[in-house]
Amino acid sequence: MMQDVWTQLGPTIAAIMFIWTMYQNYFPHELRGHIRRYTDKLVSYFYPYMHIIFYELETDGWFERSKAYVAIERYLSKNSSTQAKRL
Known part of the structure; x- marks a missing residue:
């Protein structure tokens, strides 16, 4: 069972790399x-x-x-720190 997974891993990675290369080279930026x-x-x-x-x-x-960080930090500490377990 595990040997089958390792056997298929190489061709799968090669296919992903091929698709990614085709995507980068031939798809227009838009x-x-x-x-x-x-x-x-x-x-x-x-x-x-x-x-x-x-x-x-x-x-x-x-x-x-x-300044945006300081404003957000003040807002969160005042409004949500009592309810949040982790920020």
Whole structure:
């Protein structure tokens, strides 16, 4: 049983790599944007979490937090920290 899985793994990976190469080389950029958008929508149905990155700003050698991050941090700490188990 496990030997069959390992036997099929190589051809499966090769097929995925071939399809990915064809996608990158022959699909127009506009079509890739549409495919990406619909793929993201499909993934969002199965993955309910959101990941947001706020970059720090460097001024005069010091790092400064983003104003958006500070505003969101204040809002969340005031409104949802009592109900949330983990932020």
